[in-house]
Amino acid sequence: MSKNHKKYKKYVQKKAFTSPGTLAYVGKDVPISTVVKLTEFNEESCQIKEVKTTNACQLFPTDNYVSWLDVDGVHEVSVIESIGKHLHLHPLLLEDVLNTEQKPKLEHFGEQNIFMVMKMLQFNENLNEVETEHVALVLGKNYVISFQEMHKSDVFSPIFARLKASVGKTRKGKADYLFYSLCDLVVDNYFVVLEKFSEKLEELEVKIIENPHRNDQTSLYELRRELLFIRKSVLPLRDMFGILTRENSDLIHDHTIIYLRDVYDHILQILETIESYREMIENIQNIYLTSISNKMNSVMKTLTVFTAIFMPLTFIAGIYGMNFDNIPELHHPNGYFYTLGSMVIISIGLWFYFKWKNYV
């Protein structure tokens, strides 16, 4: 919680009371400068060049190529601003690009742009937790701009690889197909994250069914929070892609719609999986609680058996420990042994009684 809240706090501090429409970066501080890669490709050729940040915008878009401007790192406001000016992007669009806390959204800016914010999720093996990355995509007439929070791993590298190698349909497609490929990549990553999640859940499930421990409640709680977090990143996508596949915009061709509907189907599948994990956590929680009660029952039975067997015996011993002048049994030569014998019989009797009552 602390991590998310700290991020969140920053957002409030930086933004809440500035004039709306003023550009400001909201997110973690990043030491390195923004990297801008311009890829221009058509079916025949594909050029990828790293451009100087501010001049990047002079070069494209051109009619012959599909241009893809990949901006890695959104912390340098001036870069984003200059790109925005060159392409006449709406100030609110740029604001959302700069705000790494922005929740997923889809917005149409007239006929000119389709704008999408998504969350790239990645499982960090070291921290054993899910990390989120802010990704913003702008689809224009024959260009795509992708903004991503600066990170160790470049999330779009598989697309670069495919473009270079001219494998698959991406090279043959137009800007909207590239746009789809980028969305598809982000959504495919959710499967990977969910798989990691399911592994953790399965592990905990086995542990709780076999031998529940008091820390498992906290682990369950953390899994629940993680799932909540994933769901929050995916849920808005359903409506977004629902709108994308129904609405007709000139920016998206009919034969790309069918691909976007495929992404939409994947999102539904992901949400359903999340829902079923949620229900499973609920059920595991039930098992855990029941097992606590069962344990308590078992402790109580142990206590009862010990108490109920030794109390009568101690009482009998107490009887013959009394100092009355006249206790005839005391003077019987075998009184002691008879007493011990009856004690054994009593304890065996009680034992079978509790056996019958299912206590032992």
Added chain:
Amino acid sequence: MSKNHKKYKKYVQKKAFTSPGTLAYVGKDVPISTVVKLTEFNEESCQIKEVKTTNACQLFPTDNYVSWLDVDGVHEVSVIESIGKHLHLHPLLLEDVLNTEQKPKLEHFGEQNIFMVMKMLQFNENLNEVETEHVALVLGKNYVISFQEMHKSDVFSPIFARLKASVGKTRKGKADYLFYSLCDLVVDNYFVVLEKFSEKLEELEVKIIENPHRNDQTSLYELRRELLFIRKSVLPLRDMFGILTRENSDLIHDHTIIYLRDVYDHILQILETIESYREMIENIQNIYLTSISNKMNSVMKTLTVFTAIFMPLTFIAGIYGMNFDNIPELHHPNGYFYTLGSMVIISIGLWFYFKWKNYV
């Protein structure tokens, strides 16, 4: 869980980062090769022949017959691909045919094809669990193609039997009626699976009401998971058949719509039954939890009765075990017997007290 997750993992590994639109089989490895059966029938005649896989597509469709191509096993990508090419099926359609993890979906590919993915459920008596089989149906102008995961049992054999025997309306019907018959068969199977489920649930219910055991929680949990699994397979069908019965496509005649509405009604009935089983599981869970508490109460009462009866007696024995010089009672000739008598009276009194308090 493990089984499903393992399948699931495969999906992610094979597919997640390939270029979208590339064909690849996703599912369990199957040692035998795909079997393709071509059935051509009209009201007068019906021919069923097993065709060599790749040449299968040369033969149909023809105008005089309704053609049904039944592909048993989707693990040979080349076979699927050649069929796809011959009939100009959309690449995404083929992708979904090959992906045995694809959730149920309905898709219209223009006027040409209606495509449906369903899950055939079957109860495996040996493993005492529900098995799922991937079934994909393609409805064309006068043909139906059915794809099924390779399995021991051929799920469509009742239809083959009916076609051969010319029983029922199937022979008289067109491709859309055949399509409906196949859907109906799959949906009817859900009734069988639910019946098996209800038997298991009923058994557990009786067991828990009569004599709850600590393993029953786990059994309940597994039933819940199984129901969740069934529901996941059926739920999308509601919307799919809802759309099928409302939309008008040239591929489905008006008099077939009324039959599809019947299937839709069955699906609603199945979902309602699932919902009521779910509520019953919830209630059984309640009974189970209450019974644990009741048991604990009963254990506590046993403990209390034993303790409360023997404590005073032992105390009295302790009194007369003291070594004071002057304890007058000790020297009374019948002191011992009076003491024993009062002990009996006290214990009887306490017994009735606890009887009255409902402890024994």
Added chain:
Amino acid sequence: MSKNHKKYKKYVQKKAFTSPGTLAYVGKDVPISTVVKLTEFNEESCQIKEVKTTNACQLFPTDNYVSWLDVDGVHEVSVIESIGKHLHLHPLLLEDVLNTEQKPKLEHFGEQNIFMVMKMLQFNENLNEVETEHVALVLGKNYVISFQEMHKSDVFSPIFARLKASVGKTRKGKADYLFYSLCDLVVDNYFVVLEKFSEKLEELEVKIIENPHRNDQTSLYELRRELLFIRKSVLPLRDMFGILTRENSDLIHDHTIIYLRDVYDHILQILETIESYREMIENIQNIYLTSISNKMNSVMKTLTVFTAIFMPLTFIAGIYGMNFDNIPELHHPNGYFYTLGSMVIISIGLWFYFKWKNYV
């Protein structure tokens, strides 16, 4: 559960794998043969005659009369089939008439027929449980056909009585008003059943609040199942009558719509009552669980008081039962009595301590 499941099983066995569209009776075996009553009435006259089954259909419909064919018992397929043929009823309609497990549904067969399946609920005083009866109604241009499962009591006898006596508007009305009267009768019965239910619930409520017993959990569970069952019979009616009152069909006149809306209102009222009973059961469940915990608390307190009072006393007795050579108190002439006195004081002190702690 067992009863319903057995019925259900039959359905699956008989129907699941026959060709769709083949007529077959699904339900309990009935020894007597179907009774068909034809009533022809208008404002002036009313004739009720029991017709020979297969010839029944020759006689009606006629233009001068409203005809009502009441078929008591749907187990003789041939009778149903011959009626169906005579009136050109759709095969799927007949299938639903024969299937006594069919859930409530409304279907329009073109302009010709409105078809409705309902569940008649009746409270069986002997078995102390709710029984269900399959009722199917067909509304035609100037006729109504009612099909009912064969039963001891003829459910429509009040209507027959009214028609004969020419009381109320039924005689003056057309076929659609008769249709409404039959629906109204079925829905009115739900009130009676719910009233019986509420009596049972109230009884259990009083019992649980005053003196909860461990069997009450099972009783609650059974009430819940019964309510679930009633709800399942009523719920589909809401949509059905909602559609009936909104849609305009030539078969239903405008001034009958307002009466059907009244039935619709009753159904809403019934569903709301069911919902409130459901919530009450939930709350009674809570009371029950709390009372178990309270009882446990009370048992624990008894145990604690007994233990905490006698332990110190027994300990003191133990002290003076030790055999040390030099225990000065033992030799004090009133040591014994002082000890007894201090024991009394200690136990009174502890008693007040626990009184103050609210344990006794």
Added chain:
Amino acid sequence: MSKNHKKYKKYVQKKAFTSPGTLAYVGKDVPISTVVKLTEFNEESCQIKEVKTTNACQLFPTDNYVSWLDVDGVHEVSVIESIGKHLHLHPLLLEDVLNTEQKPKLEHFGEQNIFMVMKMLQFNENLNEVETEHVALVLGKNYVISFQEMHKSDVFSPIFARLKASVGKTRKGKADYLFYSLCDLVVDNYFVVLEKFSEKLEELEVKIIENPHRNDQTSLYELRRELLFIRKSVLPLRDMFGILTRENSDLIHDHTIIYLRDVYDHILQILETIESYREMIENIQNIYLTSISNKMNSVMKTLTVFTAIFMPLTFIAGIYGMNFDNIPELHHPNGYFYTLGSMVIISIGLWFYFKWKNYV
């Protein structure tokens, strides 16, 4: 529950099997006869006269005045019937007027009448519970008829007072404004009832947080039932006024719509308040359950501390109460005192151990 159920039973007995459309009073028996007040007013004058029941209807409506017929007591069927005949009210409307169990509803009878049934709620200070009163309003072209169950308090007296005093807009308004005023009055009463409810809830909340008692569960349960009852009376109003404000009928002028929308807003506010009370009850229930568990914990700790401290001491006393010939300690001159000393040390040690474990 009993009270409501008894009323309800009457409904079923009287109505369920009569011909639909027959008029019959459903409700408590009332000894006094119905009182009918006719108020005719316009901006200039206002006349209120108590009319003889059956002739009441001869007098109005007139064009110059807004007429308001207030019928206090709906148990005299003949009065209601004669009014109905005079104004050509629909039989089903009259049936709902007579049925004091009718749930709130809104119905349009063509262009002629808008008919509304509401529940007037009033808090009975003596019984400390909410009472309900059946109120039915009929809006005609220039008249309003209000029917109310006979009661001690005349619920519409504030409106009479306002009309007489010519305060506010009511006198200037038309029939629809009067209609609105009556609705507004009924809805305003819900605020009063909810306020009383909130007082009771608050009282119980404080009590449960400070010192929960086992009867509080029952009190919570009754509050829940009361809230359920209030909600049932208010919930249908939301849809009713939603329809009133959206639909356009000639009977309601545009500038009255805005006032009705205000009533609609109040109803939303009431429903939201009910919802939040519901959630609060849920939470108080949680607090209560937790406090029971906490109490149990505390009892257990007391028991454990007593047992764990005195058991070892009694054991030591037992050791030196043994009769072995050779127990060296017994002969030590200060053995007794050393033993007592070590007992004190042990008990202090255990005390601090339990203090550290948070048991005391």
Added chain:
Amino acid sequence: MSKNHKKYKKYVQKKAFTSPGTLAYVGKDVPISTVVKLTEFNEESCQIKEVKTTNACQLFPTDNYVSWLDVDGVHEVSVIESIGKHLHLHPLLLEDVLNTEQKPKLEHFGEQNIFMVMKMLQFNENLNEVETEHVALVLGKNYVISFQEMHKSDVFSPIFARLKASVGKTRKGKADYLFYSLCDLVVDNYFVVLEKFSEKLEELEVKIIENPHRNDQTSLYELRRELLFIRKSVLPLRDMFGILTRENSDLIHDHTIIYLRDVYDHILQILETIESYREMIENIQNIYLTSISNKMNSVMKTLTVFTAIFMPLTFIAGIYGMNFDNIPELHHPNGYFYTLGSMVIISIGLWFYFKWKNYV
């Protein structure tokens, strides 16, 4: 609760039975008189003047300027009334302005005015709780009127500052942009309040996970109530802004819509955050309850271990405290030491047994 209820009571007392449409202030008594500030600005100039209350309205609106009338304090009915008269505001609008208990709402008064009631939330550090302030906005053709409950802090001061400083777009915008800026300010404040809330929640979460205390239940309950309260203030805004962004009114220009959609997005984000906090509270509640059960288990285990170890030992001591004439062991020279030894062995054995059973 008490505070809110007291406010609420006032509302009922003052309003419930007055004639609808009569103006009356509903809220806390305020000693100071209302302050009215008139700001007139366009891109070139900006004048802010405090106007005498009743004459305020003579001055505006003018065509050249955007006029903003900020009314600080709504307790002086005459001021509100005179403003209302001057601008022909609807009486119901004024009523809602005066009622500080009015829940958030949006209303269109023809083409003339858009009226909005919102709740300004602020976190009071001293009381450690959220305070609410009634804010009403009226948007006219080229003016905005803002009404606010009188408070220490002037909530709109950032806007004043921006207007004076001519920073941001506010000066360049029209009345609708000013309207948007005011809404945006109120919504931004919710982020601040939620952040404070999340801090409190996080604190409690850490506390409960690490060391739950019995007061934590009450703290959780209060957080829940606070969240409920915040939610109640925000929830209606979703629909309000949903309508604002979809409907087209002449009062709001197209390029302002996109800004309002931004506010709408923020509201969605806030509601989602609230929902996730709610779920977190639910989960923390679970952790708390489980920890109570775990504690109880641990107490029981302590009790069981003590009892089960000392009972057998005390019993053995009792055996050799019996006074039989013939107990051979008593006369063995080392009998005492052997006995002590076997006691040690027994207690060690039991210790390891409980260790193995996971009790210690």
